[in-house]
Amino acid sequence: MIQRKEFDLRLEGLRQLxxxxxxxxxxxxxxxxxxxxxxxxxxxxxxxxxxAELNQMEEQVMELGSKLIVTQQPVAKDLRKIIVAFxxxxxxxxxxxxxxxxxxxxxxxxxxxxxxxxxxxxxxxSLVEKMVxxxxxxxxxxxxxxxxxxxxxxxEVDQLYSQILRDLYEVIRNNPDQLQQALLLTxxxxxxxxxxxxxxxxxxxxxxxxxxxRPDLNQ
Amino acid sequence: xxxxxxxxxxxLYYGSFHALKNVSMDIPEKEITAFIGPSGCxxxxxxxxxxxxxxxxxxxxxxxxxxxxxxxxxGDQVEVxxxxxxxxxxxxxxxxxxxxxxxNVAYGPRLxxxxxxxxxxxxxxxSLRQAVLWDEVKDYxxxxxxxxxxxxxxxxxxxxxxxxxxxxxxxxxxxxxLDPISTLKIEELVQELKTSYTIVMVxxxxxxxxxxxxxxxxxxxxxxxxxxxxxxxxSNPRDSRTEDYISGRFx
Numbered sequence: 001m002i003q004r005k006e007f008d009l010r011l012e013g014l015r016q017l018x019x020x021x022x023x024x025x026x027x028x029x030x031x032x033x034x035x036x037x038x039x040x041x042x043x044x045x046x047x048x049x050x051x052a053e054l055n056q057m058e059e060q061v062m063e064l065g066s067k068l069i070v071t072q073q074p075v076a077k078d079l080r081k082i083i084v085a086f087x088x089x090x091x092x093x094x095x096x097x098x099x100x101x102x103x104x105x106x107x108x109x110x111x112x113x114x115x116x117x118x119x120x121x122x123x124x125x126s127l128v129e130k131m132v133x134x135x136x137x138x139x140x141x142x143x144x145x146x147x148x149x150x151x152x153x154x155x156e157v158d159q160l161y162s163q164i165l166r167d168l169y170e171v172i173r174n175n176p177d178q179l180q181q182a183l184l185l186t187x188x189x190x191x192x193x194x195x196x197x198x199x200x201x202x203x204x205x206x207x208x209x210x211x212x213x214r215p216d217l218n219q
Numbered sequence: 220x221x222x223x224x225x226x227x228x229x230x231l232y233y234g235s236f237h238a239l240k241n242v243s244m245d246i247p248e249k250e251i252t253a254f255i256g257p258s259g260c261x262x263x264x265x266x267x268x269x270x271x272x273x274x275x276x277x278x279x280x281x282x283x284x285x286x287x288x289x290x291x292x293x294g295d296q297v298e299v300x301x302x303x304x305x306x307x308x309x310x311x312x313x314x315x316x317x318x319x320x321x322x323n324v325a326y327g328p329r330l331x332x333x334x335x336x337x338x339x340x341x342x343x344x345x346s347l348r349q350a351v352l353w354d355e356v357k358d359y360x361x362x363x364x365x366x367x368x369x370x371x372x373x374x375x376x377x378x379x380x381x382x383x384x385x386x387x388x389x390x391x392x393x394x395x396x397l398d399p400i401s402t403l404k405i406e407e408l409v410q411e412l413k414t415s416y417t418i419v420m421v422x423x424x425x426x427x428x429x430x431x432x433x434x435x436x437x438x439x440x441x442x443x444x445x446x447x448x449x450x451x452x453x454s455n456p457r458d459s460r461t462e463d464y465i466s467g468r469f470x
Contacts, residue, residue, distance in 0.1 A: 075425070075454070076454060
Protein backbone atom coordinates (compact mmCIF):
# COMPACT_ATOMS: atom_id res chain seq x y z
CA MET A 1 0.00 0.00 0.00
CA ILE A 2 1.22 3.44 -0.87
CA GLN A 3 2.83 5.44 1.93
CA ARG A 4 0.97 8.57 0.99
CA LYS A 5 2.87 11.29 2.88
CA GLU A 6 6.34 10.21 1.83
CA PHE A 7 5.09 9.56 -1.69
CA ASP A 8 3.53 13.03 -1.99
CA LEU A 9 6.76 14.60 -0.78
CA ARG A 10 8.74 12.77 -3.42
CA LEU A 11 6.28 13.62 -6.18
CA GLU A 12 6.67 17.25 -5.15
CA GLY A 13 10.44 16.71 -5.32
CA LEU A 14 10.06 15.62 -8.95
CA ARG A 15 7.98 18.68 -9.71
CA GLN A 16 10.61 20.98 -8.16
CA LEU A 17 13.37 19.32 -10.18
CA UNK A 18 11.44 20.06 -13.36
CA UNK A 19 10.90 23.65 -12.23
CA UNK A 20 14.68 24.00 -11.82
CA UNK A 21 15.33 22.38 -15.18
CA UNK A 22 12.88 24.80 -16.79
CA UNK A 23 14.64 27.79 -15.22
CA UNK A 24 17.95 26.42 -16.42
CA UNK A 25 16.71 26.04 -20.00
CA UNK A 26 15.16 29.50 -20.06
CA UNK A 27 18.44 31.06 -18.88
CA UNK A 28 20.49 28.93 -21.32
CA UNK A 29 18.36 30.04 -24.26
CA UNK A 30 18.49 33.69 -23.24
CA UNK A 31 22.26 33.64 -22.70
CA UNK A 32 22.93 31.71 -25.89
CA UNK A 33 21.01 34.21 -28.02
CA UNK A 34 22.59 37.18 -26.18
CA UNK A 35 26.02 35.66 -26.70
CA UNK A 36 25.29 35.46 -30.43
CA UNK A 37 23.91 38.97 -30.66
CA UNK A 38 26.90 40.46 -28.83
CA UNK A 39 29.40 37.85 -30.04
CA UNK A 40 30.15 37.33 -26.35
CA UNK A 41 32.38 34.26 -26.31
CA UNK A 42 32.60 34.12 -22.51
CA UNK A 43 28.84 33.99 -22.18
CA UNK A 44 28.66 31.29 -24.86
CA UNK A 45 31.30 29.28 -23.04
CA UNK A 46 29.27 29.59 -19.84
CA UNK A 47 26.20 28.15 -21.58
CA UNK A 48 28.28 25.24 -22.83
CA UNK A 49 29.79 24.60 -19.40
CA UNK A 50 26.43 24.64 -17.60
CA UNK A 51 24.77 22.08 -19.85
CA ALA A 52 26.19 19.22 -17.78
CA GLU A 53 24.06 20.38 -14.81
CA LEU A 54 20.92 19.97 -16.88
CA ASN A 55 21.92 16.46 -17.88
CA GLN A 56 22.47 15.60 -14.23
CA MET A 57 19.04 16.93 -13.30
CA GLU A 58 17.46 14.78 -16.01
CA GLU A 59 19.20 11.75 -14.54
CA GLN A 60 17.90 12.68 -11.10
CA VAL A 61 14.36 12.80 -12.48
CA MET A 62 14.80 9.36 -14.09
CA GLU A 63 16.23 7.93 -10.89
CA LEU A 64 13.63 9.36 -8.54
CA GLY A 65 10.76 8.49 -10.88
CA SER A 66 11.96 4.91 -11.35
CA LYS A 67 12.36 4.52 -7.61
CA LEU A 68 8.80 5.73 -7.03
CA ILE A 69 7.44 3.31 -9.61
CA VAL A 70 9.28 0.39 -8.01
CA THR A 71 8.54 1.25 -4.39
CA GLN A 72 5.07 2.78 -4.63
CA GLN A 73 3.54 1.05 -7.65
CA PRO A 74 1.57 4.18 -8.50
CA VAL A 75 -1.66 4.19 -10.48
CA ALA A 76 -3.91 6.75 -12.16
CA LYS A 77 -2.79 10.37 -11.76
CA ASP A 78 0.14 9.43 -9.55
CA LEU A 79 1.47 7.30 -12.38
CA ARG A 80 0.79 10.03 -14.93
CA LYS A 81 2.77 12.48 -12.79
CA ILE A 82 5.81 10.24 -13.08
CA ILE A 83 5.35 9.43 -16.77
CA VAL A 84 5.00 13.14 -17.48
CA ALA A 85 8.09 13.96 -15.38
CA PHE A 86 10.12 11.54 -17.53
CA UNK A 87 8.77 13.04 -20.72
CA UNK A 88 9.19 16.68 -19.68
CA UNK A 89 12.69 16.15 -18.32
CA UNK A 90 13.66 14.60 -21.63
CA UNK A 91 12.14 17.55 -23.54
CA UNK A 92 13.95 20.01 -21.26
CA UNK A 93 17.24 18.20 -21.69
CA UNK A 94 16.87 18.38 -25.47
CA UNK A 95 15.98 22.08 -25.22
CA UNK A 96 19.17 22.58 -23.21
CA UNK A 97 21.15 20.79 -25.92
CA UNK A 98 19.64 23.05 -28.58
CA UNK A 99 20.52 26.19 -26.56
CA UNK A 100 24.01 24.73 -26.26
CA UNK A 101 24.11 24.36 -30.05
CA UNK A 102 23.25 28.05 -30.42
CA UNK A 103 26.10 28.94 -28.03
CA UNK A 104 28.45 26.73 -30.06
CA UNK A 105 27.56 28.75 -33.15
CA UNK A 106 28.66 31.89 -31.27
CA UNK A 107 31.94 30.17 -30.50
CA UNK A 108 32.38 29.16 -34.14
CA UNK A 109 31.71 32.70 -35.32
CA UNK A 110 34.54 33.71 -33.03
CA UNK A 111 35.03 37.42 -33.61
CA UNK A 112 33.88 37.74 -37.20
CA UNK A 113 31.30 40.47 -37.68
CA UNK A 114 27.67 39.57 -38.25
CA UNK A 115 26.58 39.76 -41.90
CA UNK A 116 23.54 41.69 -40.78
CA UNK A 117 22.16 42.83 -37.44
CA UNK A 118 20.10 40.08 -35.88
CA UNK A 119 16.43 41.06 -35.81
CA UNK A 120 14.19 38.08 -36.33
CA UNK A 121 16.37 35.58 -34.45
CA UNK A 122 16.15 37.52 -31.14
CA UNK A 123 12.46 38.14 -31.82
CA UNK A 124 11.86 34.44 -32.34
CA UNK A 125 14.03 33.61 -29.34
CA SER A 126 12.05 35.86 -27.03
CA LEU A 127 8.80 34.33 -28.29
CA VAL A 128 10.20 30.84 -27.69
CA GLU A 129 11.44 31.90 -24.27
CA LYS A 130 7.88 32.93 -23.46
CA MET A 131 6.66 29.56 -24.71
CA VAL A 132 9.16 27.82 -22.44
CA UNK A 133 7.98 29.85 -19.45
CA UNK A 134 4.31 29.26 -20.22
CA UNK A 135 4.75 25.57 -20.90
CA UNK A 136 6.46 25.19 -17.54
CA UNK A 137 3.79 27.28 -15.82
CA UNK A 138 1.07 25.19 -17.45
CA UNK A 139 2.72 22.06 -16.07
CA UNK A 140 3.41 23.43 -12.60
CA UNK A 141 -0.12 24.87 -12.23
CA UNK A 142 -1.79 22.03 -14.16
CA UNK A 143 -3.32 24.70 -16.37
CA UNK A 144 -4.47 23.14 -19.65
CA UNK A 145 -5.87 26.44 -21.01
CA UNK A 146 -2.40 27.94 -20.79
CA UNK A 147 -0.95 24.85 -22.51
CA UNK A 148 -3.29 25.29 -25.48
CA UNK A 149 -2.71 29.07 -25.60
CA UNK A 150 1.06 28.61 -25.49
CA UNK A 151 0.95 26.09 -28.34
CA UNK A 152 -0.71 28.67 -30.60
CA UNK A 153 2.45 30.82 -30.38
CA UNK A 154 4.29 28.06 -32.19
CA UNK A 155 2.64 29.15 -35.46
CA GLU A 156 4.22 32.59 -35.13
CA VAL A 157 7.56 30.98 -34.39
CA ASP A 158 7.24 28.93 -37.57
CA GLN A 159 6.44 32.07 -39.56
CA LEU A 160 9.47 33.87 -38.14
CA TYR A 161 11.62 30.87 -38.97
CA SER A 162 10.42 31.00 -42.59
CA GLN A 163 11.21 34.72 -42.67
CA ILE A 164 14.71 34.06 -41.31
CA LEU A 165 15.32 31.46 -44.02
CA ARG A 166 14.17 33.86 -46.73
CA ASP A 167 16.41 36.65 -45.42
CA LEU A 168 19.45 34.42 -45.17
CA TYR A 169 18.81 33.09 -48.66
CA GLU A 170 18.98 36.69 -49.85
CA VAL A 171 22.25 37.19 -47.96
CA ILE A 172 23.74 34.11 -49.58
CA ARG A 173 22.60 35.24 -53.03
CA ASN A 174 23.99 38.74 -52.67
CA ASN A 175 27.14 37.83 -50.70
CA PRO A 176 28.23 34.31 -51.59
CA ASP A 177 31.38 34.78 -49.53
CA GLN A 178 29.15 34.94 -46.40
CA LEU A 179 27.78 31.47 -47.07
CA GLN A 180 29.31 29.88 -44.00
CA GLN A 181 27.96 32.45 -41.55
CA ALA A 182 24.55 32.46 -43.21
CA LEU A 183 24.36 28.68 -42.91
CA LEU A 184 25.30 28.88 -39.24
CA LEU A 185 22.54 31.44 -38.64
CA THR A 186 20.09 29.19 -40.50
CA UNK A 187 20.99 26.48 -38.05
CA UNK A 188 20.41 28.86 -35.13
CA UNK A 189 16.92 29.53 -36.47
CA UNK A 190 16.32 25.81 -36.69
CA UNK A 191 17.60 25.19 -33.14
CA UNK A 192 15.35 27.86 -31.65
CA UNK A 193 12.36 26.67 -33.64
CA UNK A 194 12.93 23.13 -32.28
CA UNK A 195 13.00 24.48 -28.71
CA UNK A 196 9.50 25.85 -29.39
CA UNK A 197 8.39 22.38 -30.54
CA UNK A 198 9.64 20.88 -27.29
CA UNK A 199 7.75 23.56 -25.32
CA UNK A 200 4.63 22.43 -27.18
CA UNK A 201 5.43 18.85 -26.13
CA UNK A 202 5.47 20.02 -22.51
CA UNK A 203 2.01 21.51 -23.09
CA UNK A 204 0.86 18.12 -24.37
CA UNK A 205 2.28 16.46 -21.27
CA UNK A 206 0.31 18.90 -19.12
CA UNK A 207 -2.93 18.01 -20.88
CA UNK A 208 -2.15 14.30 -20.47
CA UNK A 209 -1.35 14.80 -16.78
CA UNK A 210 -4.63 16.56 -16.09
CA UNK A 211 -7.04 14.68 -18.38
CA UNK A 212 -5.39 11.35 -19.19
CA UNK A 213 -5.91 12.20 -22.88
CA ARG A 214 -3.08 12.69 -25.35
CA PRO A 215 -3.70 15.69 -27.57
CA ASP A 216 -1.52 16.77 -30.50
CA LEU A 217 -0.65 20.44 -29.99
CA ASN A 218 2.08 20.28 -32.63
CA GLN A 219 -0.34 20.66 -35.55
CA UNK B 220 -19.84 -7.28 -23.70
CA UNK B 221 -21.67 -10.60 -23.55
CA UNK B 222 -23.04 -10.71 -20.01
CA UNK B 223 -23.54 -14.02 -18.25
CA UNK B 224 -24.53 -12.42 -14.95
CA UNK B 225 -27.04 -9.58 -14.76
CA UNK B 226 -27.60 -7.87 -11.44
CA UNK B 227 -30.48 -5.44 -11.29
CA UNK B 228 -31.35 -3.10 -8.42
CA UNK B 229 -30.00 -5.47 -5.81
CA UNK B 230 -30.43 -4.52 -2.17
CA LEU B 231 -29.24 -6.74 0.63
CA TYR B 232 -29.84 -6.30 4.34
CA TYR B 233 -28.26 -8.11 7.26
CA GLY B 234 -31.03 -7.39 9.78
CA SER B 235 -31.25 -3.61 9.77
CA PHE B 236 -27.82 -3.14 8.14
CA HIS B 237 -28.12 -2.17 4.50
CA ALA B 238 -25.09 -3.99 3.07
CA LEU B 239 -25.72 -3.61 -0.68
CA LYS B 240 -27.50 -0.58 -2.06
CA ASN B 241 -29.15 -0.57 -5.49
CA VAL B 242 -26.39 -2.56 -7.12
CA SER B 243 -26.83 -3.05 -10.85
CA MET B 244 -24.20 -4.43 -13.18
CA ASP B 245 -23.54 -6.91 -15.96
CA ILE B 246 -20.65 -9.33 -15.65
CA PRO B 247 -19.21 -10.47 -18.98
CA GLU B 248 -18.84 -14.11 -19.91
CA LYS B 249 -15.36 -15.68 -19.98
CA GLU B 250 -13.62 -12.70 -18.51
CA ILE B 251 -12.10 -11.95 -15.15
CA THR B 252 -14.00 -9.36 -13.16
CA ALA B 253 -12.40 -8.04 -9.97
CA PHE B 254 -14.29 -6.50 -7.06
CA ILE B 255 -12.22 -4.05 -5.03
CA GLY B 256 -12.94 -1.70 -2.16
CA PRO B 257 -12.20 -1.17 1.53
CA SER B 258 -13.25 -3.72 4.17
CA GLY B 259 -16.99 -3.74 4.72
CA CYS B 260 -17.79 -2.15 1.35
CA UNK B 261 -19.99 -5.03 0.23
CA UNK B 262 -17.74 -6.70 -2.34
CA UNK B 263 -17.65 -10.12 -0.62
CA UNK B 264 -21.35 -9.86 0.17
CA UNK B 265 -22.10 -9.40 -3.52
CA UNK B 266 -19.80 -12.29 -4.43
CA UNK B 267 -21.63 -14.56 -1.99
CA UNK B 268 -24.94 -13.41 -3.41
CA UNK B 269 -23.96 -14.95 -6.74
CA UNK B 270 -24.18 -18.50 -5.39
CA UNK B 271 -26.58 -17.77 -2.55
CA UNK B 272 -24.04 -18.28 0.21
CA UNK B 273 -25.74 -15.47 2.10
CA UNK B 274 -28.83 -17.67 2.48
CA UNK B 275 -27.05 -19.31 5.38
CA UNK B 276 -26.75 -16.06 7.33
CA UNK B 277 -29.82 -15.52 9.50
CA UNK B 278 -31.59 -12.19 9.05
CA UNK B 279 -30.46 -11.73 5.44
CA UNK B 280 -33.02 -10.12 3.19
CA UNK B 281 -32.59 -9.58 -0.52
CA UNK B 282 -34.48 -7.38 -2.97
CA UNK B 283 -33.86 -7.08 -6.69
CA UNK B 284 -32.81 -9.56 -9.31
CA UNK B 285 -29.73 -11.64 -10.04
CA UNK B 286 -29.74 -13.59 -13.28
CA UNK B 287 -27.07 -16.08 -14.27
CA UNK B 288 -27.50 -17.28 -17.81
CA UNK B 289 -31.19 -16.78 -18.32
CA UNK B 290 -32.14 -17.85 -14.81
CA UNK B 291 -33.23 -15.69 -11.88
CA UNK B 292 -31.18 -17.38 -9.15
CA UNK B 293 -33.50 -16.12 -6.43
CA GLY B 294 -36.57 -17.43 -8.30
CA ASP B 295 -38.91 -19.99 -6.78
CA GLN B 296 -37.83 -22.92 -8.92
CA VAL B 297 -34.12 -22.65 -8.22
CA GLU B 298 -32.35 -25.54 -6.51
CA VAL B 299 -29.53 -24.00 -4.56
CA UNK B 300 -27.37 -27.13 -4.91
CA UNK B 301 -27.63 -27.02 -8.69
CA UNK B 302 -26.84 -23.32 -8.62
CA UNK B 303 -23.69 -23.92 -6.61
CA UNK B 304 -22.60 -26.63 -9.02
CA UNK B 305 -22.86 -24.05 -11.78
CA UNK B 306 -21.27 -21.30 -9.72
CA UNK B 307 -18.23 -22.67 -7.92
CA UNK B 308 -16.36 -20.89 -5.18
CA UNK B 309 -12.80 -20.75 -3.89
CA UNK B 310 -12.15 -19.20 -0.50
CA UNK B 311 -9.37 -17.27 1.17
CA UNK B 312 -8.05 -20.23 3.15
CA UNK B 313 -7.53 -23.39 1.13
CA UNK B 314 -10.06 -25.85 2.48
CA UNK B 315 -9.38 -29.32 1.10
CA UNK B 316 -11.38 -32.16 2.64
CA UNK B 317 -9.34 -34.49 4.87
CA UNK B 318 -9.36 -37.04 2.08
CA UNK B 319 -7.03 -38.09 -0.68
CA UNK B 320 -6.21 -35.72 -3.54
CA UNK B 321 -8.24 -37.96 -5.85
CA UNK B 322 -11.28 -38.05 -3.57
CA ASN B 323 -11.23 -34.29 -3.14
CA VAL B 324 -11.58 -33.75 -6.87
CA ALA B 325 -13.99 -36.70 -7.36
CA TYR B 326 -16.19 -35.52 -4.49
CA GLY B 327 -18.47 -33.24 -6.53
CA PRO B 328 -18.95 -35.54 -9.52
CA ARG B 329 -19.72 -38.46 -7.15
CA LEU B 330 -22.22 -36.32 -5.28
CA UNK B 331 -23.90 -35.58 -8.57
CA UNK B 332 -24.13 -39.23 -9.54
CA UNK B 333 -20.98 -40.17 -11.43
CA UNK B 334 -20.06 -43.73 -10.38
CA UNK B 335 -17.94 -45.09 -13.23
CA UNK B 336 -14.29 -45.35 -12.21
CA UNK B 337 -13.01 -44.50 -15.67
CA UNK B 338 -15.25 -41.46 -15.87
CA UNK B 339 -14.07 -40.29 -12.47
CA UNK B 340 -10.44 -40.90 -13.44
CA UNK B 341 -10.98 -38.75 -16.48
CA UNK B 342 -12.64 -35.94 -14.54
CA UNK B 343 -9.92 -35.97 -11.87
CA UNK B 344 -7.13 -35.80 -14.44
CA UNK B 345 -8.84 -33.13 -16.54
CA SER B 346 -9.60 -30.96 -13.49
CA LEU B 347 -6.12 -31.30 -12.02
CA ARG B 348 -4.62 -30.46 -15.41
CA GLN B 349 -6.84 -27.41 -15.72
CA ALA B 350 -5.72 -26.33 -12.26
CA VAL B 351 -2.07 -26.86 -13.32
CA LEU B 352 -1.56 -29.33 -10.48
CA TRP B 353 -1.56 -32.65 -12.35
CA ASP B 354 2.18 -32.87 -12.97
CA GLU B 355 2.92 -32.25 -9.31
CA VAL B 356 0.49 -34.80 -7.87
CA LYS B 357 -0.17 -37.45 -10.54
CA ASP B 358 1.99 -40.01 -8.73
CA TYR B 359 0.44 -39.29 -5.32
CA UNK B 360 -3.27 -39.18 -5.99
CA UNK B 361 -4.01 -41.39 -3.00
CA UNK B 362 -2.08 -39.16 -0.64
CA UNK B 363 -3.93 -36.97 1.80
CA UNK B 364 -4.65 -33.53 0.37
CA UNK B 365 -3.60 -32.07 3.69
CA UNK B 366 0.01 -32.97 2.90
CA UNK B 367 0.09 -30.51 0.00
CA UNK B 368 1.55 -27.01 0.36
CA UNK B 369 -0.80 -24.05 0.78
CA UNK B 370 -0.51 -23.06 -2.86
CA UNK B 371 -1.08 -26.63 -4.01
CA UNK B 372 -4.07 -26.95 -1.70
CA UNK B 373 -5.57 -23.83 -3.22
CA UNK B 374 -5.06 -25.19 -6.75
CA UNK B 375 -6.65 -28.45 -5.55
CA UNK B 376 -9.67 -26.45 -4.37
CA UNK B 377 -9.84 -24.85 -7.81
CA UNK B 378 -9.63 -28.33 -9.41
CA UNK B 379 -12.41 -29.49 -7.08
CA UNK B 380 -14.58 -26.56 -8.15
CA UNK B 381 -13.85 -27.23 -11.85
CA UNK B 382 -14.65 -30.95 -11.57
CA UNK B 383 -18.38 -30.28 -11.71
CA UNK B 384 -17.92 -28.08 -14.80
CA UNK B 385 -19.32 -24.80 -13.57
CA UNK B 386 -19.88 -21.78 -15.81
CA UNK B 387 -18.78 -19.32 -13.17
CA UNK B 388 -15.95 -19.46 -10.64
CA UNK B 389 -16.06 -17.11 -7.65
CA UNK B 390 -12.79 -16.40 -5.85
CA UNK B 391 -12.93 -14.70 -2.48
CA UNK B 392 -9.44 -13.41 -1.63
CA UNK B 393 -8.16 -16.70 -3.01
CA UNK B 394 -4.47 -15.78 -2.89
CA UNK B 395 -4.26 -13.62 0.21
CA UNK B 396 -3.05 -16.51 2.36
CA LEU B 397 -0.39 -17.57 -0.15
CA ASP B 398 3.26 -16.66 -0.71
CA PRO B 399 4.19 -14.62 -3.82
CA ILE B 400 5.21 -17.64 -5.93
CA SER B 401 2.02 -19.54 -5.17
CA THR B 402 0.07 -16.35 -5.81
CA LEU B 403 1.74 -15.98 -9.19
CA LYS B 404 0.86 -19.57 -10.09
CA ILE B 405 -2.79 -19.02 -9.20
CA GLU B 406 -2.83 -15.76 -11.16
CA GLU B 407 -1.42 -17.52 -14.22
CA LEU B 408 -3.90 -20.34 -13.76
CA VAL B 409 -6.82 -17.93 -13.53
CA GLN B 410 -5.68 -16.24 -16.74
CA GLU B 411 -5.79 -19.65 -18.44
CA LEU B 412 -9.18 -20.49 -16.99
CA LYS B 413 -10.88 -17.41 -18.33
CA THR B 414 -10.91 -18.94 -21.80
CA SER B 415 -13.43 -21.48 -20.51
CA TYR B 416 -14.96 -19.93 -17.38
CA THR B 417 -16.32 -16.65 -16.12
CA ILE B 418 -14.32 -15.62 -13.09
CA VAL B 419 -15.37 -13.12 -10.46
CA MET B 420 -12.80 -12.35 -7.81
CA VAL B 421 -12.71 -10.28 -4.67
CA UNK B 422 -9.26 -9.01 -3.87
CA UNK B 423 -7.67 -6.61 -1.43
CA UNK B 424 -4.61 -6.59 -3.64
CA UNK B 425 -5.29 -3.83 -6.13
CA UNK B 426 -2.24 -4.67 -8.14
CA UNK B 427 -3.57 -8.20 -8.55
CA UNK B 428 -6.82 -6.78 -9.90
CA UNK B 429 -4.81 -4.55 -12.24
CA UNK B 430 -2.63 -7.46 -13.36
CA UNK B 431 -5.19 -10.08 -14.19
CA UNK B 432 -8.73 -8.76 -14.49
CA UNK B 433 -10.41 -7.39 -17.60
CA UNK B 434 -12.98 -5.41 -15.66
CA UNK B 435 -12.83 -3.93 -12.19
CA UNK B 436 -15.67 -2.82 -9.97
CA UNK B 437 -14.99 -0.43 -7.09
CA UNK B 438 -17.36 -0.61 -4.11
CA UNK B 439 -17.78 1.85 -1.28
CA UNK B 440 -20.29 1.66 1.57
CA UNK B 441 -22.40 -0.96 -0.19
CA UNK B 442 -22.59 0.94 -3.47
CA UNK B 443 -20.89 0.50 -6.82
CA UNK B 444 -18.89 3.66 -7.38
CA UNK B 445 -17.33 2.68 -10.68
CA UNK B 446 -17.30 -0.36 -12.95
CA UNK B 447 -14.91 -0.08 -15.89
CA UNK B 448 -12.36 -1.79 -18.02
CA UNK B 449 -9.49 -2.47 -15.63
CA UNK B 450 -7.00 -0.44 -17.63
CA UNK B 451 -9.34 2.55 -17.66
CA UNK B 452 -10.08 2.29 -13.94
CA UNK B 453 -6.44 2.14 -12.90
CA SER B 454 -5.11 4.69 -15.39
CA ASN B 455 -7.85 7.29 -15.53
CA PRO B 456 -10.74 6.57 -13.17
CA ARG B 457 -13.92 8.55 -13.76
CA ASP B 458 -14.82 9.04 -10.10
CA SER B 459 -12.55 10.91 -7.68
CA ARG B 460 -13.43 8.40 -4.91
CA THR B 461 -12.01 5.62 -7.06
CA GLU B 462 -8.85 7.64 -7.67
CA ASP B 463 -8.50 8.34 -3.93
CA TYR B 464 -8.90 4.67 -3.05
CA ILE B 465 -6.57 3.19 -5.65
CA SER B 466 -3.99 5.89 -4.90
CA GLY B 467 -4.03 4.99 -1.21
CA ARG B 468 -5.66 8.18 0.01
CA PHE B 469 -8.08 6.17 2.12
CA UNK B 470 -9.02 2.56 2.81
